[in-house]
Amino acid sequence: MSAIAGIYHLNDEPINLEHGNRMMKELEKYPADDVQTWHNDKVFLGCHAQWITPESVGEKLPYYDHERKLAITADAIIDNRDELFERLQVNKRKQKDITDSELILLSYHKWGEDSPKYLIGDFAFVVWDEIEKKLFGARDFSGARTLYFHFNNSRFSFSTVIHPLFSIPDVNKESNEQWLAEFLVLSGTIDAVDTSITPYKNIFQIPPSHYILVEKGKISFKKYCDLKQQKPIKLKNDEEYVEAFQEVFQEAVNARLRTHLNVGAQLSGGLDSGAVVSYAARTLKEKNKSLYTFSYIPPKDFVDFTPKQLLADERPFIKSTVNYVGGIEDYYLDFHGRNSYLEIDSLLEVLEMPYKFFENSFWLKGMFEKSNEARVGLLLNGDRGNFSISWGFALDYYSILLKKLRWLRLYQELDRYSKNIGGPRLKRLPEIISVGFPFVNQILEHGTTYKLPALINPVFAKNTHVYEKLKEYGIEKTGWFPPSTIFKERKRHFENQFMWNAGNTLAAKLSLHYKLSKRDPTNDLRVIRFCLSIPEDQYVQNGVDRSLIRRATKNLLPDDVRLNQRIRGVQGADWVHRLIPQWDALKNDLKMLSTDKKTLHFLNGQVINNALVKLKEGPKPENATDPEYKILMRSLIVSRFINQFT
Numbered sequence: 001m002s003a004i005a006g007i008y009h010l011n012d013e014p015i016n017l018e019h020g021n022r023m024m025k026e027l028e029k030y031p032a033d034d035v036q037t038w039h040n041d042k043v044f045l046g047c048h049a050q051w052i053t054p055e056s057v058g059e060k061l062p063y064y065d066h067e068r069k070l071a072i073t074a075d076a077i078i079d080n081r082d083e084l085f086e087r088l089q090v091n092k093r094k095q096k097d098i099t100d101s102e103l104i105l106l107s108y109h110k111w112g113e114d115s116p117k118y119l120i121g122d123f124a125f126v127v128w129d130e131i132e133k134k135l136f137g138a139r140d141f142s143g144a145r146t147l148y149f150h151f152n153n154s155r156f157s158f159s160t161v162i163h164p165l166f167s168i169p170d171v172n173k174e175s176n177e178q179w180l181a182e183f184l185v186l187s188g189t190i191d192a193v194d195t196s197i198t199p200y201k202n203i204f205q206i207p208p209s210h211y212i213l214v215e216k217g218k219i220s221f222k223k224y225c226d227l228k229q230q231k232p233i234k235l236k237n238d239e240e241y242v243e244a245f246q247e248v249f250q251e252a253v254n255a256r257l258r259t260h261l262n263v264g265a266q267l268s269g270g271l272d273s274g275a276v277v278s279y280a281a282r283t284l285k286e287k288n289k290s291l292y293t294f295s296y297i298p299p300k301d302f303v304d305f306t307p308k309q310l311l312a313d314e315r316p317f318i319k320s321t322v323n324y325v326g327g328i329e330d331y332y333l334d335f336h337g338r339n340s341y342l343e344i345d346s347l348l349e350v351l352e353m354p355y356k357f358f359e360n361s362f363w364l365k366g367m368f369e370k371s372n373e374a375r376v377g378l379l380l381n382g383d384r385g386n387f388s389i390s391w392g393f394a395l396d397y398y399s400i401l402l403k404k405l406r407w408l409r410l411y412q413e414l415d416r417y418s419k420n421i422g423g424p425r426l427k428r429l430p431e432i433i434s435v436g437f438p439f440v441n442q443i444l445e446h447g448t449t450y451k452l453p454a455l456i457n458p459v460f461a462k463n464t465h466v467y468e469k470l471k472e473y474g475i476e477k478t479g480w481f482p483p484s485t486i487f488k489e490r491k492r493h494f495e496n497q498f499m500w501n502a503g504n505t506l507a508a509k510l511s512l513h514y515k516l517s518k519r520d521p522t523n524d525l526r527v528i529r530f531c532l533s534i535p536e537d538q539y540v541q542n543g544v545d546r547s548l549i550r551r552a553t554k555n556l557l558p559d560d561v562r563l564n565q566r567i568r569g570v571q572g573a574d575w576v577h578r579l580i581p582q583w584d585a586l587k588n589d590l591k592m593l594s595t596d597k598k599t600l601h602f603l604n605g606q607v608i609n610n611a612l613v614k615l616k617e618g619p620k621p622e623n624a625t626d627p628e629y630k631i632l633m634r635s636l637i638v639s640r641f642i643n644q645f646t
Contacts, residue, residue: 003048003160004073020044026164031515038062045073069130074101076123079255134215141225143208143504162352174201175646181466184456187479189356191502199353208497227494233533252524253279261377267293269317272385278556285327293330296363298574305622314569324558338362339578354641359572372514384523388531392539392546396486416543453607577621599639
């Protein structure tokens with residue numbers, strides 16, 4: 001992977017090489033195996049290269065194809081190389097050494113603006129088409145790599161990260177109030193629904209699943225990948241579905257093992273990361289290579305307060321997986337002395353924007369640090385698994401059976417499910433009704449549910465019209481969609497790019513800092529399309545939820561992990577416990593924040609002051625899920641960003 005940058009002059013003025021060199025200078029904060037540039041009178045391209053795959057070692061990038069009159073700079077790992085070799089008729093003798101950027105360039109030469117449709121992998125690239133006099137760029141379907149840009153009447157400039165763009169003299173650092181308004185209103189870890197904007201005014205980004213075209217002084221976007229409709233896959237029996245899944249998933253895993261460095265994986269006690277690890281270790285064993293796993297654990301003095309069905313320390317399940325799979329060098333990391341408060345400034349610098357996932361922030365970053373120390377080039381994970389390979393929520397599926405009046409099937413499923421989970425089968429009917437008919441829940445709970453207070457300053461919200469804008473996306477004033485079924489949630493997840501943009505931005509930027517690439521086979525486009533195409537009864541059957549992945553990991557994962565339906569791991573439950581040594585410093589920072597006029601222009605001061613009352617009680621680890629604790633941490637992160645980075 002790489003950090004790329006470039007400039008394209010839209011008028012008759014020649015390129016100012018000093019501007020390009022300034023951008024490249026800003027990239028020196030990241031480790032690199034090579035730094036190269038290319039330019040002509042109109043275009044400057046640069047690449048701050050990190051050699052991860054075997055083909056990237058010694059790669060000339062930017063690369064100019066004299067025959068086709070095309071130049072490219074790319075931050076990419078392409079996973080469907082064999083398919084592209086066949087489609088592009090690449091000579092077999094050249095296939096071993098051809099680089100991913102060359103494959104992208106050949107794809108562009110053959111398919112033009114349709115070329116991103118044929119690429120599977122993590123990528124952001126820019127091509128200069130000298131014959132057509134246009135600049136073409138694209139970002140992979142889920143935005144695993146980032147690409148920002150600035151433009152005016154005379155110049156288009158781009159970069160993998162934001163700060164090099166400010167090195168160009170007339171690019172000013174101004175906060176983008178629309179982005180901040182969306183960030184403050186939206187629920188969960190989502191930053192903004194508009195994936196083309198950033199926290200900085202006049203700095204934009206190419207949205208996931210889009211390409212950008214700069215031609216004749218104009219800029220245009222187009223979405224090239226859509227997951228709304230998938231052709232149904234109908235096979236003869238359950239065994240064929242499992243075999244078909246195993247084939248496509250193994251292909252996705254194997255494609256993400258291409259490196260001359262070590263291969264690592266984040267491993268929890270669950271199915272998603274366990275499936276990735278088991279499939280990867282099987283392939284690596286054939287090559288006499290070990291898989292390095294990195295698992296987060298709470299500190300020794302943490303007392304688990306979570307309910308019995310949740311598990312903050314997942315080591316029993318993790319070690320069971322490690323011992324069963326074999327070929328693994330396992331690391332258990334408690335990140336002693338680190339916490340969400342101490343990491344704020346560091347993460348803001350990495351991300352170049354505020355963030356919401358503070359509970360896990362210190363160990364997410366720490367995983368990259370430890371992987372780098374182990375000379376890991378690829379860090380596998382299963383982040384998208386809940387919506388792809390391990391889809392299948394039993395009670396939600398049973399609500400479908402209820403709606404379709406399939407009483408016998410529902411009775412049989414509930415009987416088996418109750419035997420697996422424990423408890424009488426009919427006891428779950430009220431829950432099934434509430435899941436299948438969300439409006440019933442609304443009626444029953446009217447006036448009793450607690451809503452998280454709005455963190456945004458009401459005047460700021462009114463001036464930015466943020467609620468009106470979010471309403472266009474179907475989002476309510478709560479910061480989220482109205483109550484719906486999990487099936488609608490899954491549909492939204494794959495139809496809306498903003499669902500994944502923030503998380504992938506973190507992974508992309510951490511990868512540059514630590515010179516390794518985070519790869520997710522559960523996010524492979526081929527895997528997702530397969531998982532969206534098969535019948536729902538492949539995901540829940542015989543009283544077993546997540547049935548497909550459980551069947552597809554038989555003899556690959558131990559049964560205590562593979563068939564576990566009673567206990568679920570929970571990461572980040574210890575975040576308040578870790579703050580105890582810094583509690584007074586945290587309180588002082590928040591008191592200063594509550595009177596900071598610059599911050600309170602954006603944030604709701606009354607909500608902050610109300611939440612501050614709770615801090616006087618002292619740190620209570622069991623309040624890790626308390627909304628007021630969360631409000632205060634988010635407020636502090638936003639305030640630090642506003643005062644230090646804008």
